[in-house]
Amino acid sequence: MSANVNTSLPLEYQSGQSRMNILGFWIFLGAEIALFATLFGVYAVLSGRYAGGPTHQDIIMIREVMIQTILLLTSSFTCGLAIFEMRRGNKNELIMWLVITLLLGAGFLYMEINEFIHYVHIGASMQTSAFLSSLFVLLGTHGAHVTFGIGWAILVIIQLIKRGLTSVTARKVFIIGLYWHFLDVVWIFIFTFVYLKGLVL
Amino acid sequence: MEKSAKGFPTSHVIGFLFSLILTFVAAGVALKTSLSFTVIMWIIGSLAVIQAGLQLFMFMHMTEGEDGKTNIINIAYAVFVAVVIVLGTIWVLTSGHAAH
Numbered sequence: 388m389s390a391n392v393n394t395s396l397p398l399e400y401q402s403g404q405s406r407m408n409i410l411g412f413w414i415f416l417g418a419e420i421a422l423f424a425t426l427f428g429v430y431a432v433l434s435g436r437y438a439g440g441p442t443h444q445d446i447i448m449i450r451e452v453m454i455q456t457i458l459l460l461t462s463s464f465t466c467g468l469a470i471f472e473m474r475r476g477n478k479n480e481l482i483m484w485l486v487i488t489l490l491l492g493a494g495f496l497y498m499e500i501n502e503f504i505h506y507v508h509i510g511a512s513m514q515t516s517a518f519l520s521s522l523f524v525l526l527g528t529h530g531a532h533v534t535f536g537i538g539w540a541i542l543v544i545i546q547l548i549k550r551g552l553t554s555v556t557a558r559k560v561f562i563i564g565l566y567w568h569f570l571d572v573v574w575i576f577i578f579t580f581v582y583l584k585g586l587v588l
Numbered sequence: 589m590e591k592s593a594k595g596f597p598t599s600h601v602i603g604f605l606f607s608l609i610l611t612f613v614a615a616g617v618a619l620k621t622s623l624s625f626t627v628i629m630w631i632i633g634s635l636a637v638i639q640a641g642l643q644l645f646m647f648m649h650m651t652e653g654e655d656g657k658t659n660i661i662n663i664a665y666a667v668f669v670a671v672v673i674v675l676g677t678i679w680v681l682t683s684g685h686a687a688h
Binding site for chain 2: 396400406409410413414416417418420421423424425427428429431432449453456457460461463464466467468471564565568569571572575576578579580583584586587
C-alpha cells in the first residue's frame with residue numbers, strides 16, 4: 388500500500404493505491420454513463436405515449452425545474468471549491484464547502500420529492516402511461532443517486548473530522564467529488580432532453 | 589495538477605459562470621423562440637454537450653494525473669456506448685422493425 392508514494396503530487400494522488408482507486412472510479416462512472424443511456428433511450432422511445440393521460444405541458448413546472456437546476460449547478464461549483472481548498476490543505480474550508488454542497492443537494496432533493504408528490508396529486512403517477520413510467524424511472528434513478536451521494540458524503544465528512552486530512556481521506560473526498568460532478572452532468576441532459584424538449588414539443 | 593493551488597479558484601468560477609449562461613441560453617432558446625423543433629433540439633443538445641464537457645474538464649480535472657489519457661479513452665468509449673444505446677434504441681423502436 389505505502390509503496391510507490393510520490394509526495395510531489397496532490398494528497399489524493401500520492402499512493403499507488405489511491406491512484407488505482409481514482410482510475411477505478413472513473414471506469415465506474417463510464418458504466419454509469421451506460422446505465423443512464425439505457426434510461427434515456429427508454430424515455431426517448433416512450434415519451435410520446437401519453438395513453439390519454441397528462442402530457443409534458445400539463446405537468447412540467449418550469450420555474451421549479453430552473454430552481455432545481457441552479458441548486459445542482461451551484462452545488463457542483465461548491466464541490467469544486469471543496470477540492471480546491473483540499474489541495475491548499477485547508478481542512479476547515481474543505482468541510483465547510485462540502486457541507487454547503489450537501490445543503491444545496493438536499494434542497495434539490497426536497498424540490499424533486501415535492502415535484503413527484505405534485506405529479507401524483509394531479510393524476511400523473513408511474514402507472515398512468517408509458518411516458519410517465521419512463522419519466523419517473525429516469526428522474527427517480529437520478530434522485531436515488533443524489534440521495535446515496537448525500538449519505539456517502541456525510542460519512543466521508545465524519546472521517547475527515549475524526550482522522551484529519553490524510554492521503555486516504557483526501558482520496559475519498561476526491562472520489563465523492565467526481566461522483567457529485569457526474570450527477571450534475573446527468574442532470575444537464577435530463578434538463579435538456581426531458582424538461583426543455585417536453586416544453587418545445 | 590498543482591499541489592498547492594493558487595489563491596483564487598479562477599477556473600472554477602469561470603466554469604460555474606459558463607454553466608449558468610449555457611443553462612439560461614438553452615432555456616431561452618427552447619421556451620422563448622419560435623424556431624422549428626429540429627433546430628431548437630440541435631441548439632440545446634449542443635449546449636448540453638458543451639456544458640457536460642465543461643464539468644468534465646474544469647471541475648473533474650479529467651485529464652490530470654498519470655491516468656489522464658486512460659480517463660479520456662474510458663469516457664470517450666462510454667460516450668460512444670451511450671450514443672449507440674440511445675440512438676440505436678430510437679432507431680430500432682421507431683422505424684418499423686418491430687412490425688415485421
